[in-house]
Amino acid sequence: MALNGKIAVVTGAAQGIGRAITELLLQNGAKVALLDANKTNGESLKEVLDKLFGEQTTLFLHCNVESEEQIKAAFQKTLGTFGRIDILCNNAGILNEEEWEKTISINLAAVVRTTYMALEHMNKMTGGQGGVIVNTASMAGLGPLKCCPVYTATKHGVVGFTRAMAAASTAAGYGIRFNAICPGLVKTEMLSSLSNKLGQFSHLAEETNTIIADKKMLNVTEVADCLLELVTDETKNGEALQVRCNGKKYMTFPVFT
Numbered sequence: 417m418a419l420n421g422k423i424a425v426v427t428g429a430a431q432g433i434g435r436a437i438t439e440l441l442l443q444n445g446a447k448v449a450l451l452d453a454n455k456t457n458g459e460s461l462k463e464v465l466d467k468l469f470g471e472q473t474t475l476f477l478h479c480n481v482e483s484e485e486q487i488k489a490a491f492q493k494t495l496g497t498f499g500r501i502d503i504l505c506n507n508a509g510i511l512n513e514e515e516w517e518k519t520i521s522i523n524l525a526a527v528v529r530t531t532y533m534a535l536e537h538m539n540k541m542t543g544g545q546g547g548v549i550v551n552t553a554s555m556a557g558l559g560p561l562k563c564c565p566v567y568t569a570t571k572h573g574v575v576g577f578t579r580a581m582a583a584a585s586t587a588a589g590y591g592i593r594f595n596a597i598c599p600g601l602v603k604t605e606m607l608s609s610l611s612n613k614l615g616q617f618s619h620l621a622e623e624t625n626t627i628i629a630d631k632k633m634l635n636v637t638e639v640a641d642c643l644l645e646l647v648t649d650e651t652k653n654g655e656a657l658q659v660r661c662n663g664k665k666y667m668t669f670p671v672f673t
């Protein structure tokens with residue numbers, strides 16, 4: 417899939433992995449609607465991107481993905497400005513075991529909500545033109561992180577939802593590919609404030625911080641490069657791509673017969 421002229425929506429686009437995804441999509445000729453709950457960061461990133469790529473190539477839309485109304489408004493604004501949606505990157509996420517219901521709401525429920533809303537515009541069965549949806553899961557979507565069981569559950573949920581949607585799309589002819597990216601530790605703000613987000617697992621904070629301090633971390637650009645492969649390679653559907661410092665790997669899962 418060539419990206420030139422394609423229209424992408426990226427959630428959690430104002431910083432970290434979402435910002436890197438946005439910049440890479442723009443570098444490859446796509447136009448991007450940046451959705452983020454952080455207005456200050458979103459607006460200042462928009463100013464930077466205007467200088468690099470031109471004002472007409474991006475929209476910043478202040479949007480909390482927990483709100484159905486705000487997502488709906490963001491999609492309407494994107495369609496009104498760019499005319500279509502070809503790519504959705506569900507990337508917004510938090511790690512907060514204390515506020516575990518909010519973690520489920522943002523990391524999993526919002527991915528489902530945003531995906532279903534995007535389908536209304538992208539699904540070939542209902543007049544859309546198809547496209548690709550890539551969800552940012554985590555290695556915590558493939559195996560357990562003992563310091564954050566709820567975060568682990570949400571990311572397993574994202575991997576399962578992505579794979580089931582890919583199968584549903586193939587069966588029903590939506591013309592939409594669904595893939596998940598599963599990075600290991602990435603240098604972003606999410607990990608810098610981890611210790612006070614572990615709630616009842618805060619006794620594991622010291623051990624967790626030691627692991628993080630000892631591990632080589634991925635750069636956001638390495639994650640974005642792999643995500644781009646899932647967007648552009650039309651053979652990839654229903655994939656979970658693990659990305660670690662020592663390389664990337666497409667995961668295999670048991671097959672139901």
Ligand SMILES: NC(=O)C1=CN([C@@H]2O[C@H](COP(=O)(O)OP(=O)(O)OC[C@H]3O[C@@H](n4cnc5c(N)ncnc54)[C@H](O)[C@@H]3O)[C@@H](O)[C@H]2O)C=CC1
Nearest residue numbers: 428431432433452453454480481508509554601602604606
């Ligand atoms: N940093 C890491 O080591 C890893 C992160 N991930 C996942 O990558 C994704 C991005 O994380 P990072 O870039 O590291 O985090 P980050 O904290 O640097 O950026 C997250 C962005 O999402 C936005 N956001 C948070 N809640 C939102 C909401 N309700 N509505 C709209 N926007 C919201 C924030 O304002 C922020 O701009 C998350 O889904 C995270 O779980 C996955 C694997 C590893």
Ligand SMILES: CCCCCC(=O)/C=C/[C@H]1[C@H](O)CC(=O)[C@@H]1CCCCCCC(=O)O
Nearest residue numbers: 554555556561562564599600601624627628
């Ligand atoms: C949330 C960060 C917890 C880090 C502590 C931990 O348990 C690390 C586990 C690593 C293990 O040593 C080998 C790995 O590759 C693990 C990395 C796990 C990826 C964490 C993804 C973090 C995220 O999604 O934010």
